[in-house]
Amino acid sequence: MNSISANLNIMIKASEKASKVLVRDFGEIEKLQVKKKGPTDFVTNADIKVEKIIIEELKKARPNYSFITEENGIKINKDKNNTWIIDPIDGTVNFLHGIPHFAISIAHKSENEIISGLIFDPIKNEMFYAEKNNGAFFNNHRIRVSKKNDLNECLFVTGGKLNREIELPYRKSGCAALDMAYVASGRYDGYFQNNLNLWDIAAGIILIKEAGGLINRIDLSINENLKVIASSTDINEKMLEKLNNF
Numbered sequence: 072m073n074s075i076s077a078n079l080n081i082m083i084k085a086s087e088k089a090s091k092v093l094v095r096d097f098g099e100i101e102k103l104q105v106k107k108k109g110p111t112d113f114v115t116n117a118d119i120k121v122e123k124i125i126i127e128e129l130k131k132a133r134p135n136y137s138f139i140t141e142e143n144g145i146k147i148n149k150d151k152n153n154t155w156i157i158d159p160i161d162g163t164v165n166f167l168h169g170i171p172h173f174a175i176s177i178a179h180k181s182e183n184e185i186i187s188g189l190i191f192d193p194i195k196n197e198m199f200y201a202e203k204n205n206g207a208f209f210n211n212h213r214i215r216v217s218k219k220n221d222l223n224e225c226l227f228v229t230g231g232k233l234n235r236e237i238e239l240p241y242r243k244s245g246c247a248a249l250d251m252a253y254v255a256s257g258r259y260d261g262y263f264q265n266n267l268n269l270w271d272i273a274a275g276i277i278l279i280k281e282a283g284g285l286i287n288r289i290d291l292s293i294n295e296n297l298k299v300i301a302s303s304t305d306i307n308e309k310m311l312e313k314l315n316n317f
Contacts, residue, residue, distance in 0.1 A: 078133070079187045079202055082155075082177045085128035089121045089175060090193035093160065096120075097194065100169045114160075114167045118142055121159035125177065129155050139180075139294060141270050154180040158270040161190075162246030171195070176248040178273035183291050188274030190252040199252040200274075201281035209256050216284040216303035217257040222313070225260035225306055228253065237263075239313050247299075251275025254301055255282035261302030261310045263317055269294045275301075 075083075096117040122142045129136065135150040140157040155177065160166055162173030171194040178188040189200035199214070201207035207214050219225050227241040228250045242259075244250055247267055253259045255278040269291065279286050279301045286301040300317065302310050 075200075075205075076187065076202060078179055079189065079200060081129060081132040082179065082187065082189050083191075083198070083200065085125045086175045086177055086189060086191040086198075088128055089124040089159065090191060092124060093117065093121050093175070094193050097166060097169075097171070100166065111167065114163055117166070118159050118163065121175065122157060125157055125159060125175070126155075129177075139269060141268070145294070152182055156180055156185075156270050156273040158248060158268075158273075161248040161271055162244075165245045170245070172244060172246050172249065174246060174248045174252070176270065176274045178277065180273065180291060185273055185277045185291065188277040190248045190274050190278065192249060192252075197252075199255060199278055201255070201278045203277065203281070205281070207255050207278050207282035209252075214256040214282050216254060216279070216282050217260045218303065218305055219260055220305040220309070222306070222309050225310075227261045227263065227302075227310065228259045229262065230264045231266055237313060237317070239310065247271040248275055251299070251301060252278055254284060254303075255279050257282075257303075260306050261300075263300045263310075263314055265298050265317075266295075267297045267299055269297060272297065272299055275299075 135148050137148040137154040138146040158176040160173050161176050166173045174190050174192045176190050178185050187202040191198045199209050227239045229241050250262045254262045285307045
């Protein structure tokens with residue numbers, strides 16, 4: 072295993088602990104599908120529970136760090152320069168419908184830069200992580216973005232609403248964090264989406280950079296309505312051409 076920082080180790084432990092609750096709750100979802108009321112409240116509770124575990128674990132190790140989280144919003148602490156950015160369940164709609172494609176996402180922002188991030192898919196037991204200047208990894212193996220340069224051989228991914236038809240072969244998976252992790256690991260060749268929140272994409276930003284990919288400039292002082300266009304270097308220009316003014 073490559074050597075990782077103490078902070079990334081803390082993030083991994085926190086995500087693994089929280090994922091046990093997530094896996095258990097996901098098992099319950101199938102039983103709830105048949106109820107009239109539907110499992111929406113249940114999913115909100117799962118979200119809150121998972122986030123609470125992650126925050127508790129991170130706080131134990133780093134009591135003064137600040138937080139930006141999906142459920143709790145911004146919590147400025149004694150250490151304003153170090154912030155954990157957390158999405159407890161990215162892909163809640165999938166989770167809600169019993170579709171096993173969602174992830175925990177945790178990133179560490181120092182000053183105004185993401186310096187480490189992890190995306191953990193507990194159902195497939197797939198852990199993607201990266202640290203600044205240390206590369207990107209999938210279950211301890213080094214990953215790189217794809218090397219394809221023929222658009223017809225590529226597969227792109229997006230989410231949300233598209234204002235117009237895009238002439239690219241693409242999918243919609245319903246999980247921004249995994250979309251970015253999959254670009255970093257070469258499964259997808261590129262990702263484009265509007266109206267994202269910082270916690271959806273924070274860990275993905277460093278994963279793509281460290282896997283050798285290209286990503287548009289993202290203002291980390293803004294928490295919502297963010298746009299991401301990311302891909303391998305080889306396909307970037309051709310992708311941008313098709314997306315022009317996306």
